[in-house]
Amino acid sequence: MNELFMGKKSTESTRGNQWSPAKKWIAASLAGVIWIMPVVGSEGAGWLGAGTAPVAQAAASFSATKLSEEVITSGAMMMKYKFTTVRSGKSATGLASVIRVDLNNPYVSLDVMTGKGGNLTTRQSTGGMAAETGAVAAVNGDYFNTGGEGAPIGGQVSGGVLVSTPSQLNGMYAFAVTKDRKPIIDEYTFEGMLTAEDGSQFPLSGINKGAYNPEGGSSTYSHANAAYIYTDAWTALERPKGSSTTPTEVLVENDTITQISLDSALPVTVPKGAYILRTHGLAAEFVKAHLVVGQKINSTYLLRSKTTQQELDPSTLQMMIGGHTILVNNGKASSFSRSTSSIGGYRARTALGYSQDGRYVYVIAAEKNSNSAGLSLTELQSFMTNIGVWKGINLDGGGSTTMVDRPLAETSTTLTFNTEYGKEQRTIVNGVGVYTSAPQGEVKGIKISGSSVLLIGQKATYSLKGYDTYYNPVDVAAANPAWTASGGSVTVNAGEATAVKPGTVKLKATSGTASAETEVTVLGGEDLSSLIAGTATAPLQAGATVSVPVSAVSKSGATIAVPATALKWEFIGFKGSVGDGKLKVESVDPGVTTGYAIARYDGFSTAVVLSTAAATAWEDFENANYPFAFTTNAAGVTGTAAVVAGSAERAGSKVLSLSYDMSAGTGKMYAYAQFNGTKGKDIPAAATSMSVDVMGDMSLNWMRAELTDASGKTAYIDLAKVIDWNGWKTLNIDLSGSGIKFPASLKRLYVVNVEEGQDERAKTGTVAFDNISFVMPSLSSEAGLPKGTAAMSIGGKAMTVNGTKRPIDVAPIVKDGSTYVPIKYVLDAFGGNAVWDAKTKKIMVLRGSKALDLTVNKKEFVLNGKRQSAEVAPMILNARTLVPLRLVTEQLGLTVKWEQNTKTVTIES
Known part of the structure; x- marks a missing residue:
């Protein structure tokens, strides 16, 4: 039994099984005709991109700059990089993290982390595996079939023990480190043999493999006419699911056959220290003819390099992990060894490589998130050659890409950067861990x-x-x-x-x-890009209470909860208070239909707009008297869309349920819940936001809504970029910048499984919708605002409102090509009011659902809590504040026309 100590923690119970048979190879052949059995529910690996491999070319205009480096542990360094590249004539930038491991340092080592408890078929996040095994840093590992039980596609050696063998797939490279600390990258095949006590032999096809479609051989199915060993590292009862027709299984303990189950699987998981031999077709016939309970059976195997044909004894390896295509060879971008069409695009990426002298291993992870543009595989090659990789391979990327590390002086690992799904870490089958065995020092x-x-x-x-x-x-x-x-x-x-x-x-x-x-x-306020209240709208009625947590977003992108003590609240149109994060309306001023609760943090503002109808209920499916239907864009996609009785927390109410099965479809696939045939359901007035309760299915798919607006154009609304939750959740969607012309019609709610990174998302699932509402200002906060036309001439101290001429004390002017008007008279004509702060020279303009904060001589302004920039700034003239006409009117929902001949400005509402 190997017992490996890393980071003061024994890996005996966490690094895979301890089954380690003899490694001597016995040559043999099998005569006869091979009978190809049909496979029931076979889980293929075609998504890995079988087919012709294109020649890789280094990305043009690619550069990488090291931003920082920090020691993780003795022999391991975290290095941060920024990369810049050109795509279609435009510059793109991103970030990557590289853990450089010094194999000359005796205290640091690499090993493969596996699922939970070191077992296959269990799956766990990269961070979870690192915490369980005591790794000081880690990255996600091999590709795996997301529809299978949870076993790697490639070969795996962990703690010196062969856990899983390479699949019979072309161009799939592996990374390994020998027990004498030499890195290897190569493509391997597996060769094994079973020998019965009577001397009869049968080829062994692999160890702990899921069902897949082999390449380059005579069989379409991995398990047809084949014998596979499953050790106690395989914890699933099925070995594997969808492997072939009825199996015959053999339980082997201490090299002795203790049970044979003819034409059926043994109804047990593999006992500790034993293995189960699973056979089909000709392999099952071999069992029936030559194996007997109580007799011995011998299993031998080796790995063979496809490039050199040299044999490799797995027992000489400390670790091995499978990958995909080779990326770098001899310090240069290599031709891809396998088609990369299914893993293309600009994604988060994971890779492994080593230096020319074999001293350093590079554990690489490139980000794809709001801070980083991701990499294509060609760009990844350029990055790797930039940082000194001599030979390197691609690991599972996209949504799986996850890196954790233990910051200096900390006791546990943390997420190095956000994944494609934010803080969410995908559960995966294995990963690469960095371990230390260094003693305690000074x-x-x-x-x-x-x-x-x-x-x-x-x-x-x-x-x-x-x-x-x-x-x-x-x-x-x-x-x-x-x-x-x-x-x-x-x-x-x-x-x-x-x-x-x-x-x-x-x-x-x-x-x-x-x-x-x-x-x-x-x-301070100048350092913020936005200030966000927990709710943008609220009911304007005495006694109403709403939660108003406020968060700030810095210009660097950090989001921080604003302490209540740092906020100053101002109430317009009502008397109220804020305490314990809740806004309470105490009384409403006479005649007021729209009120404002303004929160200020160091001069930066946001507003909650209160109205007599803060949100208009649109559809709760209780009495829907029009049809719903399931539709799709892709052949093979099936599903249902219907109003059904809710369950659990929605028991007693009705919801719209959308179930989908995309497993037989291809390409970009949609599952639609269609409203009222092709007509949809009307949204009668301009909506600034939408709210919908959604039951998620954790599928990681994309959820959208489709509308047709008043101009006949189709508009798409993102409800959730990623369905990363289970159970019910309320989604709030800002429509104010959507450009939708109302009235509009909601046609469909739907789920999208995009082609890029498709293996990462579930193809089957059920979501549900309830309580759809819209904030429609014309029905609430903008109700009663004056409609009409107002005209002013440059230099003239008069304003004509709906045909009536009124005097104004400051004339509109034109300065540097921009028209400025006194804001007071615009608001007098079209409703709203302005609050002037002489000390800060700020003017807050309130109209309907809009709260606009302007500062004299500053081009930046804040609209409903979001900092924006204009071409020109407000100014003071003759003790009056003049504002850029087009800026203010457009932000307040007014229309401006300019008559050049008469120098007349016309404003309409």
Whole structure:
């Protein structure tokens, strides 16, 4: 029994099975005609891209710049890169993280992490496997069939034990490290033999494999006429599902046959230390003719390089993990060894490679998220050659790409960057872990851990953590460190910091003779891109209470909850209060139909618009008297769309259920719930937002709505880019910038399974919809606003409103090609009001559902909590505030016309 200690933790129970038969190869042949059996429900691997492999070409104009590097552990370094490339004439940038492992360092090693408890068919996230096995860093691993039980497509050696054998697929490379710490990248085949006690032999096709469609052989199905071994690492009862016609299985314990189940599977999982031989067709006939309970059976095997034909004994390997195409060879982009059409596009990517001298292994993960544009495989090749990879392969990418690492002085790993699904980590079959066996050393340094960004009024706890000469974490908290903060933006007491005002400070901790500093920035209003209230609309009625948590988004993209103490609330049109995160309407001013609760953080504002009808219920499916139907775009896709009785928390109500099965379809597939034939259902007035309750199915598919607007154009609304939840959830969708012309008609709600990265999403599932509502300002917050026409001439101190001439004390002007008007008179004519702050020179314009914050001499403005930029800024003339006409009118939903001959501006509502 191999027992490997890494990071102070034994891997005996976490790194796969301990079954390790003799490795001697016995040559043999099998005479006779091969009978190809049909496979029931075979799970093919065609999605891996079988077929002709194109020649890879290095991406033009590609560059990579190292941003930072930090030690993870002795022998492992985290390096961050920014890459820049050109796509269709446009520049694209992104980020990648590289863990460089020094194989010359005796304390660091690589191994394969497998599922839960080191077992196949269990699946676990990369972070979960790292935590379970004690890895200090990790990345996702091999490709796998998402419809199968959960076994890798390629070969796998973990802790020196062969866990799974390579599949018979062309161009599938593997990465390995030998027990004498040499990296290898090659393509391997598996050769094995079973020998009965009477000397009869039969080829062994593999160990712990899911069902798939082999390539380059005589059989269409992996398990037809074949014998496979399943060890105790395979925890699923089916070995595997959809493998072939009725199997014959043999239980082998200590090389002795203890059970034979003719023409049926054994109804047990594999006992510890044993294995089950699963056979079909000719292999089953071999069992019936030559194997007897109580007799011995011998199994031998080896791996063979496809490129050199050399034999490789798996017992000489510390680890091996399968991948896909080779990417880099001899320091240059290589021709792809396999078609990459099914894994193309600009995605998150995972790869492994090593340096020319074999000293360094590069564990690579490129991001695809809001901060990074992802990589094509060709661009990935360029990145790898840029950073010094001599030979490298592609691992499973896209939504599977996940990297975790243990920051210096920390005790556990964290997500290195957001996945394609945000913080969500996909459950996968295996991954590559980085481990340390370094002893405890002397304290080398200390560092401060805690948030680097705070908001005014926010409290945050900081801790002092240390690391030793081998970069192991060391507890230094017991030394009762002293804390100080430079400047006056932050106060600190015993590690708890309180943000006082905008600015950047140095937070310092001292423990004995050692000290550490970190930079903390307190964000002011000028540092924000948006301020978001938990609800944008609320009912305007005495006694109404709504939750109004407020979050800030910094210009760098960070989202932070705003402390209640940092907010100042102002109420217009009603009397109210905010406490414990809830807005309460105490009384409504006489005659007011629209009110505003304005939240300000250091001068930056957002508003909750309150109206007598904050949201209009549109469809709850309780009394829907029109038909619903399932439709699709792709042959082979089936499903149902119907109003059904709700269950669980929706028991007693009706919901629209959409079930779909896309497993027989191809390409980009849609499953539609169609409303009222081709007519749809009317949305009668302009809507600024939509709300819908959705029961998710965790399929990771895309959910959308389809509308036809008043101009006859089709509009598509994203309800959820990723269905990454189970159960009911309320989705709120902003329609204010959609460009939809109302009245409109909602035609369909639907689920999309896009072709790119299709293997990552479920092809079957059920979602449901309930309580669809729209905020329609003309029916609520904009009800009663004046309609009509107003005209002003440049230089003239008069304004004609619906045919009646009115005096104004400041004339419209033209400056640098832009027309400026006194905002007071526009609001007098079309409704709304303005709030002027002489100290900050800000003017907040309120009209209907819009809250517009302008600052004199500043081009930036804030509309409903979102910072935007205009071409020109407001100005003051003769003690009146003049605003850029087109900016304000367009933002307030008014229409502007310009008559050049008369220099007349006409505004319409």
